[in-house]
Structure formats: C-alpha cells, structure tokens
Amino acid sequence: MHLDATNANDWAEVVRLAEAEFGHLDFLINNAGIHGRLGLEATTEDEWSRVIDVDLKSAWLGMKACIPAFRRRGGGAIVNTSSIYGMIASGKATAYHTAKGGVLMLSRAAAVEYAGENIRVNSIHPGLIETPMTATLPADWKSHLRELTPMGRSASPDEVATAAIFLLSDDASFITGAQLVIDGGLTAV
Numbered sequence: 273m274h275l276d277a278t279n280a281n282d283w284a285e286v287v288r289l290a291e292a293e294f295g296h297l298d299f300l301i302n303n304a305g306i307h308g309r310l311g312l313e314a315t316t317e318d319e320w321s322r323v324i325d326v327d328l329k330s331a332w333l334g335m336k337a338c339i340p341a342f343r344r345r346g347g348g349a350i351v352n353t354s355s356i357y358g359m360i361a362s363g364k365a366t367a368y369h370t371a372k373g374g375v376l377m378l379s380r381a382a383a384v385e386y387a388g389e390n391i392r393v394n395s396i397h398p399g400l401i402e403t404p405m406t407a408t409l410p411a412d413w414k415s416h417l418r419e420l421t422p423m424g425r426s427a428s429p430d431e432v433a434t435a436a437i438f439l440l441s442d443d444a445s446f447i448t449g450a451q452l453v454i455d456g457g458l459t460a461v
Contacts (some may be wrong), residue, residue: 277304277330277333277334278329278330278333279333280337283336284337291341291344297338298349299442300335300349300351301440302330302331302350302351302375304326305405306327306405307366308365308366308368309332310365310367311366312437315367323368327372328370329380332378335352335393338350339391340426343437346377347389348390349389349391349437349439349440349444350379350392352375352379352394353395353396353436354379355397356397356455357369358397359376359453361442375395376395376397380451381400384449391426394439394451394452395451396451397452397454397455398454398455399453400421400426401427401432402426403426404421421455421456422458423456427456428457435454
C-alpha cells in the first residue's frame with residue numbers, strides 16, 4: 273500500500289494491514305530518505321524540516337507503530353538506514369547529516385530500550401549506492417567519492433539489502449545497537 277512515512281496514521285494502517293494479512297509482524301526496515309545538499313546557512317527552514325521529517329522522523333514513526341506489533345509477537349528486529357554521513361561530515365548537507373546522525377542515535381537508544389523485550393534494533397550506514405536518489409547527485413561528486421573509496425566503486429542496492437537481511441535474521445540474534453557500515457572502506461581511510 274502507499275505509505276507516507278512521515279505520517280503516523282499511514283504507519284498505523286500499514287501495521288494493521290500487515291497483521292491482518294500475515295497474522296503478525298516480524299521485521300521493519302526503515303529506508304525512507306531524501307538528500308539535502310545545502311550548507312547550514314543556505315538551507316531554508318522548509319528544506320530543513322522536509323529532510324528531518326523524511327530521513328529521521330519517519331524512522332521514529334515506523335518504530336513507534338511497529339514495536340507494539342513486535343511485542344504482541346514476542347519480539348522482532350528493526351534495521352534503520354542511516355548513512356556514512358550519519359558518522360562523518362562532508363562539509364555540506366547539514367540537514368542530511370543531522371537527520372542521519374539522529375537515525376544512528378535513535379537506533380542505539382531504541383536498542384537499549386527494547387533489548388529486554390526481544391526486539392533488536394540496528395542501523396546500516398551505506399556509502400555511495402547506485403539508486404534513483406543518487407542518480408540525481410552531481411557526477412563529479414560521485415566520481416570523487418568513488419576515488420576516495422578503497423574498493424574504487426559504488427555499491428548496488430542488493431549489497432545493502434543483503435546486509436540488512438543479515439541483521440534481521442536469526443544469524444544476528446545477539447546483535448543489537450550495532451552500526452553496520454557498507455561503504456567499500458571509505459570511512460576506514
């Protein structure tokens with residue numbers, strides 16, 4: 273169904289439909305995101321709010337809606353998509369960095385809060401991934417990122433999905449509050 277990830281009512285309806293259709297809810301991947309490439313002074317209040325709402329508030333709303341369903345099930349797992357730019361700064365994109373850093377701390381705080389209820393929360397931190405969103409970014413910026421990346425390339429969406437699926441799986445049953453960086457070594461440099 274259509275989901276406005278910034279709308280609590282839409283989240284409640286998605287959870288209701290999932291439980292009605294499948295009987296329970298096991299997992300959540302919060303992956304909504306937009307970029308905001310402006311610096312601190314150039315970002316308007318409306319642009320700031322939009323990036324924070326889509327990139328951070330949506331993750332909070334998703335968890336808030338799904339955790340009661342996980343509780344009814346006896347546990348669950350959440351993967352929140354942050355970014356390497358939730359861990360390091362680029363010198364611009366202030367709203368994006370703030371939102372993605374917030375996703376990191378939201379994930380860690382929720383991991384601690386819900387660990388005793390068998391609800392695991394982790395975050396993933398992709399570098400440059402070939403998606404429709406990154407297709408709109410300046411080619412010279414993407415080329416520069418690839419040059420900085422020790423593996424010398426960007427990742428496919430499947431490479432990120434595989435990491436998220438691992439964190440949702442029973443193979444990660446003792447992993448909560450972790451940050452999995454998927455960046456070809458960029459943040460290791």
